Amino acid sequence: DIQMTQSPSSVSASVGDRVTITCRASQGISTWLAWYQQKPGKVPKLLIYGASSLQSGVPSRFSGSGSGTDFTLTISSLQPEDFATYYCQQANSFPPWTFGQGTKVEIK
């Protein structure tokens, strides 16, 4: 199975900060990667698919990049509603699909 490793596990940041989360796949997955946001007690929400395509309705301060094994989620200017846990997920051609362990974005 393809393993997904996120870093850091948690990050403390202030409103307005630029935040970058990385995700590494154990083997190449082209751009078959998604990012999800999950707030405490809430359902995961798809933010980005295809490594860099913004899901409809997601603010443009979120962006994704990368291909192969290394990927990045960037929040250009952190807003109060962005404090949450973020997961990457490899969406390679066939299952099993795997998620990263999550990155918690906390208030500094």
Place this chain on the structure above:
Amino acid sequence: EVQLVESGGDLVQPGGSLRVSCAASGFTVSSDQVSWVRQAPGKGLEWVSVIYSGGSIYHAESVKGRFAISRDHSKNTVYLQMNSLRAEDTAVYYCARTRPGVPGTPGLYMDVWGKGTTVTVSS
């Protein structure tokens, strides 16, 4: 509006069985893929199973041989039958519509999620 509603979660003893359901509205389960994803208390997301529009089925290694995904076209509902349950199966179980990011391309993404149903395995 596209919506998924899970039900059937319960407290069950180790070794027991349970079936959870995922009722869809706003789309047809036979025309899309539907996945089950679980989240143990305080832990991350774990993909469990998927049923493709064409009927192909895949399960995670951790549940293979114990869990079975199926669907009922007439009820527009997807099921997850869980047998030989273990304490480590305790989790919130979410169903999610799973679609290509771009039609016709291989990558499938979970774009609509239900609110989840809680399964607790304990004696």
